Each structure stands twice: as structure tokens, then as C-alpha cells.
Amino acid sequence: MTDPTVVTASWSDAIGYEAYIGRWSRQVARQFVADLDVPAGRRWLDVGCGTGALTRTVLDLAEPAGVQAVDRSPTFLRHAAAHVPDPRVTFRTADAAALPVDDGSVDVVVSGLVLHFLADPGAAVTAWRRAAVPGGTVAAYVWDYAEGMQMMRAFWLAAARVDPAVATLDEAARFPICAPGPLRAVFTGAGLTDVVTGAIEVPTVFADLDDLWTPFLGGTGHAPVYVATLTDDVRAAIKEELRRSLPVQDDGSIALTARAWTVRGQVP
Numbered sequence: 335m336t337d338p339t340v341v342t343a344s345w346s347d348a349i350g351y352e353a354y355i356g357r358w359s360r361q362v363a364r365q366f367v368a369d370l371d372v373p374a375g376r377r378w379l380d381v382g383c384g385t386g387a388l389t390r391t392v393l394d395l396a397e398p399a400g401v402q403a404v405d406r407s408p409t410f411l412r413h414a415a416a417h418v419p420d421p422r423v424t425f426r427t428a429d430a431a432a433l434p435v436d437d438g439s440v441d442v443v444v445s446g447l448v449l450h451f452l453a454d455p456g457a458a459v460t461a462w463r464r465a466a467v468p469g470g471t472v473a474a475y476v477w478d479y480a481e482g483m484q485m486m487r488a489f490w491l492a493a494a495r496v497d498p499a500v501a502t503l504d505e506a507a508r509f510p511i512c513a514p515g516p517l518r519a520v521f522t523g524a525g526l527t528d529v530v531t532g533a534i535e536v537p538t539v540f541a542d543l544d545d546l547w548t549p550f551l552g553g554t555g556h557a558p559v560y561v562a563t564l565t566d567d568v569r570a571a572i573k574e575e576l577r578r579s580l581p582v583q584d585d586g587s588i589a590l591t592a593r594a595w596t597v598r599g600q601v602p
């Protein structure tokens with residue numbers, strides 16, 4: 335039913351992204367930045383800043399001297415620039431592995447929900463290490479697609495019951511890097527030291543099934559791009575499967591959680 339080779343993420347609809355993932359990434363970002371515990375006055379670089387979830391959080395919580403934020407999507411960057419109006423931040427178009435910054439010019443490099451989308455994560459993290467000063471920090475987080483990101487897990491399980499061919503599209507299968515061991519290996523292989531992995535779990539409470547389901551119709555992200563390829567009947571069957579399998583409360587709400595894996599290392 336589905337050709338896995340034609341389903342790749344689209345990062346072009348900032349409003350759709352915010353409803354689908356941005357609202358949850360922002361919650362993870364708060365804990366992530368707090369855990370990094372970086373002193374005030376540092377220079378930050380946010381790689382794959384998207385609509386600005388992590389950038390905004392750094393500005394709110396870390397009292398940075400400045401934040402350089404880069405992403406490949408001009409649409410997301412426009413949204414971020416409009417919604418994060420702060421003189422300490424600059425937004426620029428750039429690839430995660432070809433950064434427009436001098437070597438050793440920032441104190442902290444962070445990246446939220448990006449590493450697994452990159453063609454060569456090791457080369458990218460090496461570029462992140464080079465961008466930071468000796469003693470600086472490089473840190474990232476990605477979803478635990480295999481288990482703890484319950485919204486996506488529920489979606490792919492429901493989709494597989496309706497469309498068995500979907501197994502190869504499931505992000506748990508596509509992104510094996512999203513686990514502590516592989517993350518540690520990439521950071522260590524990029525020349526970082528004192529590499530530590532961890533987990534951040536946030537509540538993802540949906541007002542009702544539509545609050546969870548409607549963002550899957552937005553076309554932004556791997557699962558929504560897959561949903562856009564389906565007929566109305568298949569879409570409706572997956573939604574029904576979700577209704578059947580999710581813990582819907584008496585008031586219609588659905589209380590799930592989302593776990594992100596974190597990784598950080600020091601620049602020697």
C-alpha cells in the first residue's frame with residue numbers, strides 16, 4: 335500500500351510542526367537546558383533550530399550572551415525569527431554539518447530532535463565539536479521512538495494494524511541512532527569526552543482524540559507525510575484504531591508521556 339522510498343519528512347509548515355511536535359519539544363527543551371546548567375553569559379549555537387523551541391528556551395532560562403540558530407528550512411527560520419524577537423539571537427540558513435561559524439567560537443552547541451535526520455550524524459557532531467571552545471559543551475536530544483514517545487508509538491502500532499507495509503516507515507525502525515548506546519557512540523566517535531546519556535520524560539496530555547489526531551493531517555514530519563499518502567478510508571481506519579487502543583478518559587482527554595534521550599559531551 336505504501337512505498338517507503340517516497341515517504342520522507344517535510345519541514346515546510348511551521349504552524350503544523352508546532353501542533354504536531356513543537357509543543358512537546360518545548361517541554362523537553364526546558365528540562366534539557368536546566369539539566370545542562372550552563373552559567374550565564376555563554377555563547378550558544380542551536381543546530382536545526384526549526385521553529386525555535388530550543389532557541390526560545392535557551393533565551394528564557396540560560397541568560398546567554400548570544401544564540402546563533404541555524405536550520406535548513408527557510409520556512410521554519412522565518413517562523414522562528416517572527417516568534418523569537420530577541421536582540422541576542424541570529425537565525426541563519428545552514429546545514430547541520432556545514433556550520434557558518436568559526437571554529438572555537440561558541441561555548442555550547444545544542445540540537446533538539448535533529449541528529450537522526452542527518453545523512454552523517456558523526457560528521458555533523460564533529461562539526462559541532464569544532465565550533466565549540468575547548469572545555470565547551472555539545473548536547474542533543476532525540477525522541478525515544480522505540481518506546482517512550484507514546485504518541486508516535488501508538489500511531490505506528492495503529493497504522494501497522496491497518497497497513498502492514500508500514501513497518502519500514504516506523505521511526506523506531508528507521509532511526510536506530512535514537513537510543514543511549516548509539517548516541518554515546520556518535521558523540522565519543524566525534525572526539526567528545528565525558529559523554530553522558532540520559533532521559534527526559536514529559537506529559538503529553540491531549541484534550542481529546544482530535545487534539546492528538548489532527549496534527550497528523552498537517553503533512554509536516556514523517557508520520558504526517560505518510561498519512562498524506564493514504565486514502566480517506568485508510569486514514570479513518572487508523573484513527574479508529576487509535577481510538578480503540580488509547581486510554582481515553584471520561585472527559586475525552588488522553589494522557590500520554592513522551593520520552594527523549596539526551597546526550598552531552600565536553601570538548602577536550
Ligand SMILES: C[S@@+](CC[C@H](N)C(=O)[O-])C[C@H]1O[C@@H](n2cnc3c(N)ncnc32)[C@H](O)[C@@H]1O
Nearest residue numbers: 345359382383384387405406407429430446447
Ligand atoms: C523535528 S525538527 C526539530 C526542530 C527544533 N529543534 C525543535 O526541537 O522543535 C527537525 C529540524 O531539523 C532540520 N534539519 C533537518 N535536516 C537538517 C540539516 N541537514 N541541516 C540543518 N537542519 C536540518 C529541519 O529543517 C527541522 O527544522
